[in-house]
Amino acid sequence: MIFRNLTGPKRTLAQTLSVVFVMGSLAWASVPLYDMFCKVTGYGGTTNTADAGSDVVLNETIKVRFDGSLERGMPWSFKPMQREMTIRLGETGLAFYEAHNPTDRPVAGSASYNVAPFDAGNYFVKIDCFCFEQQVLQPGETVQMPVSFYVDPEILEDRDAKHTPQITLSYTFYEIDLPEEQAALVIADE
16 A cells, blocks of 8 residues: 555545545546547437538428537637527538637637437537637637538437437537647747
């Protein structure tokens, strides 16, 4: 055991600091690890991706709602430009989210996402999305970021998902380290 040569208060302090270190490490890594877990397993309404729209467009429609949030401590403002849209199954939809950096420093962010209900996640297909890349916003910068998608008509073949009246696409932005070249510019300016 690591602490066998320590006694009394020194041992207790060392054990307490070890627990704090492990818990802090787990908290720091939780968002990226959860995002990776969802992408690998499909858990949490993780979507599919495609290079182009669907070949099949049906007359049946579905409502798509949009949601945006920020991880605690992320200094940006972030919101969908539209709250919802109705599209036909297989039809390509285009939605926009807006992010603003109100700080006096560049801030890098990355978005994790999910789809609810979870059963619909396999049928919500993203063609192009800002969540595939890190975003760096300069001080005071505002950007509109697109996401193009469709709902796969095969949703009608899934006994659990076929009665889904609406799908909610949610993004959460969290702060990440600036890319090396951006960080070097910030250090040079100081």
